[in-house]
Amino acid sequence: MTSTYQRPLEAATLLTGRSHGPEHRYGRSGPAFWDGLTLSSAATPQPLAAARSAGLIQAEHLLETACLGSRNGDFAAPSAGAIQPYECYAVVDDDAAPAVYALDPVRRSGRLLHRGSEVAEALARSHGPVPESGFLLLVAARPWLSMRKYGDRGFLYTQLDSGHLATHLLLAAGDQAERAELLVGPPSAPLSEPLDQLLRLAARCRQLVSVLRVSGLRPGAPARTHTGWSYQDDRSAVPTGDPVAWLEEACWDSIPAGGADAHTDGAPGGRPLPAAGLLTGSSALLPHAPLVGGTDNRALAARRRSAKGFRPGPIPLDQLTWALGGMRTALPVDLPADPRFSATLVARDVDGLPTGAYDLTAPDAPPRPGAVDPDELVAACMGQQQLRDAAALVLFHAPRRSLHSGGRRHPVGPLFRAGALGHLLYLGATRAGLAVTAIGGFDSARWAELAGLPTEQDVLYILLLGTADGSTAKLDRMQTAYAQDEK
Numbered sequence: 001m002t003s004t005y006q007r008p009l010e011a012a013t014l015l016t017g018r019s020h021g022p023e024h025r026y027g028r029s030g031p032a033f034w035d036g037l038t039l040s041s042a043a044t045p046q047p048l049a050a051a052r053s054a055g056l057i058q059a060e061h062l063l064e065t066a067c068l069g070s071r072n073g074d075f076a077a078p079s080a081g082a083i084q085p086y087e088c089y090a091v092v093d094d095d096a097a098p099a100v101y102a103l104d105p106v107r108r109s110g111r112l113l114h115r116g117s118e119v120a121e122a123l124a125r126s127h128g129p130v131p132e133s134g135f136l137l138l139v140a141a142r143p144w145l146s147m148r149k150y151g152d153r154g155f156l157y158t159q160l161d162s163g164h165l166a167t168h169l170l171l172a173a174g175d176q177a178e179r180a181e182l183l184v185g186p187p188s189a190p191l192s193e194p195l196d197q198l199l200r201l202a203a204r205c206r207q208l209v210s211v212l213r214v215s216g217l218r219p220g221a222p223a224r225t226h227t228g229w230s231y232q233d234d235r236s237a238v239p240t241g242d243p244v245a246w247l248e249e250a251c252w253d254s255i256p257a258g259g260a261d262a263h264t265d266g267a268p269g270g271r272p273l274p275a276a277g278l279l280t281g282s283s284a285l286l287p288h289a290p291l292v293g294g295t296d297n298r299a300l301a302a303r304r305r306s307a308k309g310f311r312p313g314p315i316p317l318d319q320l321t322w323a324l325g326g327m328r329t330a331l332p333v334d335l336p337a338d339p340r341f342s343a344t345l346v347a348r349d350v351d352g353l354p355t356g357a358y359d360l361t362a363p364d365a366p367p368r369p370g371a372v373d374p375d376e377l378v379a380a381c382m383g384q385q386q387l388r389d390a391a392a393l394v395l396f397h398a399p400r401r402s403l404h405s406g407g408r409r410h411p412v413g414p415l416f417r418a419g420a421l422g423h424l425l426y427l428g429a430t431r432a433g434l435a436v437t438a439i440g441g442f443d444s445a446r447w448a449e450l451a452g453l454p455t456e457q458d459v460l461y462i463l464l465l466g467t468a469d470g471s472t473a474k475l476d477r478m479q480t481a482y483a484q485d486e487k
């Protein structure tokens, strides 16, 4: 039976067109507020019967590794509070016409948004044509999904989370195709604008974070995905756009626009990106022990989990350096080398290494001896008792001023880098058999002092390593947000 059902007008009270002023969001009358509490289902979708192209099937397959690729059915990439504040779009060739689909691997559904000349024009002004025998996969952040739990700090988590997902997808794509490369850095930010405009991302409070370019799919790559995906043609809905919920709009408007980065030479139109390390500098504690790639990475990603708690006791130095060596994996990412971005190891209980702080990016820097006692650690991690007995921590840090150009307009390069390196460290620790968890709930200034960092350094992200205790609950997923230090 076909339906001509239309969304009732009243339901729009909770949603804003982007041109509406604040009076539409607040101070609603009782009836208008009540209208806003009701749901109205979408019009019956127009199913898309056309056969899916090989590129689209491969993009689906890649996304399934992100959401179903772990051994226990959880998401493959870590995310603060397990929120996953992003969404994905694939650009593929549909019968020789470029097309953009919004893909949702959880519902296993796709929506065709654009096809034909408008996509070709946007690509010509940005990333070049859809690669032969390949596709582009876009990650767009939706900061409010994290900000509604964590307030302003949710923006930081959104950037770190996106770095994890993009790196996971890049590694997984390397297994599927001859070439996979990630465009994310300042060079590609202006490049991304035509796609951003085509998809009305900023108008819908989304930020394009990365574009994964995959080409030369291997013959052995699966021709179809395990579980059925359904598609609908959403092109007629595009011109009117999706209305934005007022709360999402309020979060988005609270983020500064960010400065314009100079457009340096990116990697448009198929010029290969060289693989490079994401950390500038070196240290004897950071051996050249990159992840080997291929199915090994897939197996590590499937096993990787965040520790729920640590038990007291030392970890062996060689196991620790084997874990840290994962960060030496060279990746084809267009982030330029950034010597201002550093990593510091805080050793608390490592067999063979005195307690203290060690610069992982300056080979000649002397260690800074000193122990971080358990009460101090818990306090500097916003009261997270489950972290008390971590044997070592890795702090990623950079000068505050290097963060300022990022905002709504551009992803924040150092945060993306921290997320990507954090991901490599997760996989390195999994390979070495160490328990690991990232944390976002920490006091940056206090950790900078504990690790003896120069005063202008901001600690952006921390990962803890050690031996897992038997805890079964991941506490930061609970409602009480550690980042807020709520009582």
Ligand SMILES: Cc1cc2nc3c(=O)[nH]c(=O)nc-3n(C[C@H](O)[C@H](O)[C@H](O)COP(=O)(O)O)c2cc1C
Pocket: 074, 075, 076, 077, 078, 079, 080, 081, 082, 157, 160, 161, 164, 304, 305, 306, 307, 384, 437, 438, 439, 440, 441, 442, 474, 475, 476, 477, 482
């Ligand atoms: C940016 C970020 C911040 C996080 N912050 C914390 C934290 O403060 N405390 C904690 O125990 N876990 C933290 N985690 C780990 C997440 O809780 C974990 O990734 C999520 O629950 C999914 O579980 P999984 O990593 O085992 O798949 C964080 C993870 C990320 C990526």
